[in-house]
Amino acid sequence: MLFNSLTFLIFFVLVFILHRLMSSWAAQKRLLLLASYLFYAAWNPPYILILLFSTMLDWWLARVIWRCEDDRRRRKLLMLSLLSNLSLLGFFKYGSFLLANFQSALATFGILYQPPAMDIVLPVGISFYTFASLSYTIDVYRREIRGDWSFLDYALFVSFFPHLVAGPIVRAYQLLPQMTVPRRASADQLGWGLVLLVIGLWSKVVMADNIFAPIVDWVYEKPAAYGALDTWSAVLAFAGQIYYDFSGYSLCAIGIALCFGFEFPDNFRHPYAARGFSDFWRRWHISLSTWLRDYLYVPLGGNRSSAWLTQRNLLLTMLIGGLWHGASWMFVLWGGLHGMYLIIERAWRKRLGGRWTLRRNGFADALLTLGTFLVVALTWIPFRAPDWSVLSQVVSGLFRWDVPMRLESMAALVSLVAIAATVRWHFALRDCSLEAEFSRWGTVAQTATVAVCLIAIFLCSGGDERAFIYFQF
């Protein structure tokens, strides 16, 4: 069920009304759990069994790990949780990919291997709920969180519909404690939650789907036919599309959760104003980057050992982070490039040492920010390209200055102005939150902003229904 659908609107209103009518906290939680499973079943009913299996297994394992005093047994139980969750993820998400690569590897040695087609349908959101669920067993193992939560609380934490299929990846320590205290949204939570929902839908429907997506789709469909101006427009447009699509989903999720009295962590913090790549990853998909940092980079050794090992840990973390997005070498390349940037930046910072004072110099600061944005935008090419052929055609298209522009000039201009305005907006609000900025405005400006978003959503509605990009991850 998409947030930008009429079905979801009715679903949300019904669940919200029923939730408000119920006085018992346990009944409210049961309602939200039932609604979450219904939300998931709307996509493919049999796959709720996978979600249920993963939930039951981790809930039970965490209880045993929590009670157990024997460190070796606790470690074995944690390994069981990791293995079972990652096996499910591996089978559904990477099964066909691994098989195809195995086939190619054999073919290079002249061995023809033709296994039957696997035809696996990827359960939507499996990467998100697997990571959420794993955070629980790992934290219980580390004794950072209790392991004796009720099944209702735990199942609701894993499946709570605002974050279930495309994040933010809410960690057990962030959401489970909220299950213990009866929650009813305050006026501020409800008001701000609804505003976030409207802004999130505006981001998705107006910006991602109507301003940026057409430019991106045209060029990436036949990249060889377009010249440099068109290709640059599409590359910059995709930077806008992916940001508004995913941050829009996150805003909707945070807003919807607030309407039920729950708080989720921020997932984006003006990422296109980042000064360098480590700063970018503190601002982009924060819930994933912190998850990878806490459960992968730090356990690998982080930056506590030699420079070489730190670089290895960074690269490995980013490669796995890339692969998390999908079973394709394109995502691995994208993750690998970001890993390389982080390594280079780290070395550069170390070399500059105390001379890393760019923040005090406005021009250099703007230059660094724009440079970071440009490299990030170019690095989105492998993320968007379905294969090597499209990737190479888009990259060569960036230099085909002799080919005249084919894109509709007004659409391309609107898209370029929109991405320039986005970068400028991020730059202006770099160290400020959306809440703080919105609060600064007067009531008339606040009302007008929400009204303009609503009117723009209406004007851009009724086209082809596009799923959120992060649904496939």
Add this chain to the structure above:
Amino acid sequence: MHSSISSSNQRLPSLAWRPILLGAVLMLIAFVAAMELRLAAKGFHPTVTDSEALWQTERARARSLGKRALIIVGASRIQLGLNLEVLRRLTGLEPVQLALDGTNPLSVFEGLARDSNIRGVVLVDYYDFMLAGGTDYSHNYEKRFESLPINYSFPDYAKIESYLSQRWRWMLRSYADGAKPLTTLLIRIFSNATPQYLVTLPNRSRLADYQQVEMPDMYYNRVIRILGGTFERPAQATHTELQRFIESQILKVEPHDDKIFMSQPRLEYLESLIQMIRNRGGQVVFVVMPTSGMARDIERRRYPRSRFWDRLAAQISARTIHFEDFPALRDFVCPDGSHLDYRDQVRFTTALVAAASLERR
């Protein structure tokens, strides 16, 4: 230990939410109302989008209705020509509109014949090129329907969303003809777009109001489309000159090769499809919908009755109705030469039901 992750809730703005949210919603309502009033004043009507999802829903309904179904297959002529409410009232059957604009009805008819659940009346909008076959988008629609699970009528997310979306569009002129409201605003409100003459109803039938369009320009355009070919249309010709030019082109139209279109194996194949439906207790009726003026002249020259329709009518077991053979059907005038105006729908539907002996018994 976990690093701290700030959340929206920790910095919740404390504002006057009621005036902000109510004010914004009221501004949205005022904007939509203003657009709707302006569109109404310009003569626009709400329509549903004649999408594949809507067609699939109707196709599933045809399957589930059994003997109570009156299934209409064909192209735009029958989609614009029949009033489904009148059909329902006169026949006591449940009409299901499966006609698809600009398509050959054969693919859908084949699908219905092979579908063991189709046991009602099938009304086929016959075109003389029907037996030539070919794969247009109706073929893809039918194939995709056949690939769906048999219980497709179960209300899943896609069906619910399609239904709600159709209902929502049916309420507002801003979505007329499948447009986005932004397109409507720019083209229909801020500039003078062509007036709307076609309305698609939720049951997939269509109303054409030819008083909304420039005549005879539209008529000439339609006839030229039917003529096809690659001749050059005279630039800046008067209506009389254009009429003479088109007439001269019509005189050049040669009959199609009936040996290909009406070969014995093809006729036998069509008869086998008809028999499949009849063996399940169903009925099949082939109808040639009215055409007039130069459009009729082209069809007479291209598909002479004696070599096409009459041979078909003689060789198939289905009931056959050619509008020229029935006094109550022959006098309709198609404003664009090829389709009936909505004002004629009720009278035509009533006459067709009588001609096909489909009255409620």
